[in-house]
Amino acid sequence: MGLPVEELCSRLVRIDTTNLGGGAGKPERPAAELVAGLLTDAGLDPVLLEREPGRSNVVARWPGADPSLPALLVQAHLDVVPADPAEWSVDPFSGEVRDGFVWGRGSVDMKDLVSEVLTVLARWRAEGRGPRRDVVLAFVADEEDAGLWGAHWLVDNHPGLFEGCAAAISESGAYTMRARSAAGDPVHLYSVGTAERGTAHLRLTATGRAGHGSRRNDDNAVEKLVHALSRLSAHRWPVVLTPAVRAFLERVGAALGIPVDLDDPDAIDAAIARFGDARKAVENVVRNSARPTVLSAGYKVNVVPGQAQAQVDVRVLPGTEEQLLAEVDRLLGPGVGREFVSHQPPVQARVDSPWFDAMAAALRSQDPGAVVVPYCMGGGTDAKAFSKLGIECFGFAPLWVPEGYDYRAMAHGVDERVPVEGLRFAVEVLDRFLSDC
Incomplete structure (x- = not known):
């Protein structure tokens, strides 16, 4: 069934794909080649597409059992923002696994989702399973700048790769948020980005x-x-x-x-x-x-x-x-x-839809008390590119996080790290969602 998800996440973190903006930085190609190889191992036929050498995007399609259903896009970026080693407790590109976390730049933003999706695909291949509908997988370059070597370039130059996609999932949603009710009872909230x-x-x-x-x-x-x-x-x-x-x-x-x-x-x-x-x-x-x-x-x-x-x-x-x-x-x-x-422009999907319901059911399959709510993201993602194709885009990158873990301080922050148990939780949620939606 391939590497454990935490080891795959660590391996991806060790590939430095720092995006300095304006086309400068470390190329995504080495990470893209790793991803393409794992997609091939899962029985798919990925393609690598580049606007310029080294700035690689990987796209593949897993045909579903019911071709009459609209397709789902799963998209994630391979690049990361810079990290100053002098500020970190560990080498930011070590991918060190310790204290229950995978440490390193990109572990939360967003090589965690890449590793989780690839783990699900390896499981499907080993168990002879697959999705109900076509699932298009896009692992792209340059999200941390303007997407001109990544999602926006793909949408403008290769829109046929996303034919039939009605919805997409990607980063910035569905992680555990802890709160207490007015009566003092603990509540687990999970927000799915609908805008x-x-x-x-x-x-x-x-x-x-x-x-x-x-x-x-x-x-x-x-x-x-x-x-x-x-x-x-x-x-x-x-x-x-x-x-x-x-x-x-x-x-x-x-x-x-x-x-x-x-x-x-x-x-x-x-x-x-x-x-x-x-x-x-x-x-x-x-x-x-x-x-x-x-x-x-x-x-x-x-x-x-x-x-x-x-x-x-x-x-x-x-x-x-x-x-x-x-x-x-x-x-x-x-x-x-x-x-x-x-x-x-802003991006906005329906607050209530069968897609949202399927995401909520998948989260509750692993956290029965989960309260799943829609929310609006404050920043921007590659949803701005894919929404131009009429695709409803959702922030759905499930992650269980432990008490005291500040998720929002991780992305682009010092000592970025992702909990191993959170990665394993996400694999189960994504397997449920991608299998059943």
């Missing part, structure tokens, strides 16, 4: 009159930009209850016995504060956000520059972009223009 905020990264440019730093200047580009950023940072964005956010608040509140007044923004914030681990899954998605991240102005201390620039990370809830950008323009004021650095 994610859009990305509208902006470059702001303020222009003014260049001049000597010692002289009065009422047209100072730096001052214009600083005041604009101050107004933007201080702005309190209104609560927006998208379908996923509304359902999350209602269902988590009911599970915990915490009343949530959805007509009162202050009451919503107060209720979220009582949600335990689940607070982190919703606190950033009840509102849009616009956070300055990069500043650039001037070249000498005694010279007032004629231009100053900043970049702002703007995240957009479904259905709100027009109003959000109008408010950004108002806050920036005269003399400060904006342009998109990157622009990808």
Whole structure:
């Protein structure tokens, strides 16, 4: 049946696929070749596709027993963000297995899901089993940058590989969140991503009159930009209850016995504060956000520059972009223009569907008390690419996590590690879901 899932995850972590952005970094090819070999061992016929040499994507299809059913896409990325060894307790690419965890960059984001899916496929091959419907498997490059060597390139240039896919699963959902009810009873919550905020990264440019730093200047580009950023940072964005956010608040509140007044923004914030681990899954998605991240102005201390620039990370809830950008323009004021650095729309699937029901049933098969709820992801994934094909995209990467384990601190964090028991739990959940859905 192949390697135990934790050993396969460790092996993948040991392959350094660091993405530095802009096409730079370590190529995904070695990881892709490992994945392709395991897919071949499972009896599939994978293809490797590259926009440029080394930036590899692996796609395969496992035919289902009922070809009349729409296909399911399982997609995961092979690249990882950088890691500074000086900050870590272990070599970030050691894949060390100790203390019940697989340690290393990518162990949570997201070589864990890759190893879990491959483990399920090896089991199916050994037991002579398979899925009800076609399952398309895509292990892609460049998610940690712009997807231009990965998912977006595949969608634009090889859409036929995903023919018939009605839904997709991938990262950022279905891990254990611990909370306590109002009566003090423990509750296990699992949030499945049914939406994610859009990305509208902006470059702001303020222009003014260049001049000597010692002289009065009422047209100072730096001052214009600083005041604009101050107004933007201080702005309190209104609560927006998208379908996923509304359902999350209602269902988590009911599970915990915490009343949530959805007509009162202050009451919503107060209720979220009582949600335990689940607070982190919703606190950033009840509102849009616009956070300055990069500043650039001037070249000498005694010279007032004629231009100053900043970049702002703007995240957009479904259905709100027009109003959000109008408010950004108002806050920036005269003399400060904006342009998109990157622009990808929000993603939204149905909150209630047979797909969601199948995911919930699979989770409850391993954790009978699981309370499964929809949620909106705060960041972005390759769902933004695959949704362009009309595919409903869900964040469903199941993982059991132990008490005290801060899942959200792991992805892109120092000492990233994934619990071995969590990997084994995920294999069982995915086997159930992929077999039965």
